[in-house]
Amino acid sequence: MAALWASRTPLTTSQVQAQVGAGLAYNTVQTILTRLAAKGLLERAERGRAHVYWPTKDEASSAAAQLRTTLRAVGDRGKVLREFAAGLDDDEAEILRQWLSERSGES
Incomplete structure (x- = not known):
């Protein structure tokens, strides 16, 4: 790929x-x-x-689809997301914070 x-x-x-x-x-x-x-x-x-x-999809879209598939396969999605977020470096965490902030502003 x-x-x-x-x-x-x-x-x-x-x-x-x-x-x-x-x-x-x-x-x-x-x-x-x-x-x-x-x-x-x-x-x-x-x-x-x-x-x-x-x-059929770019690399980022394919990786995101794999993550969604993994999340659907586990019992405690919240725990998985917390563990994932805890492993982010500062730059990655800032990207996620910024995106979440923008997303919540769209509502």
Whole structure:
């Protein structure tokens, strides 16, 4: 996903393989891309004899969706949120405070 988020254009399997490196076989990369597309995380289109892939959401939106999924899966959401907030550094906490303040002003 990182290779696709970093790209400004859709990538072929070969291009993703080159970006990822790590000695992954072409078929392995192709299988991963196909599965991510089936899960709705990627879009896919034909380009000549190959397929190109691009993310359906940007990195921030995808991370936020994962956090929401995690929150829905736990019993005490408040505790999880408090633990998460307690681990933020000062800059991150300020970003969250500012956003919450702006959000409460919209009501």
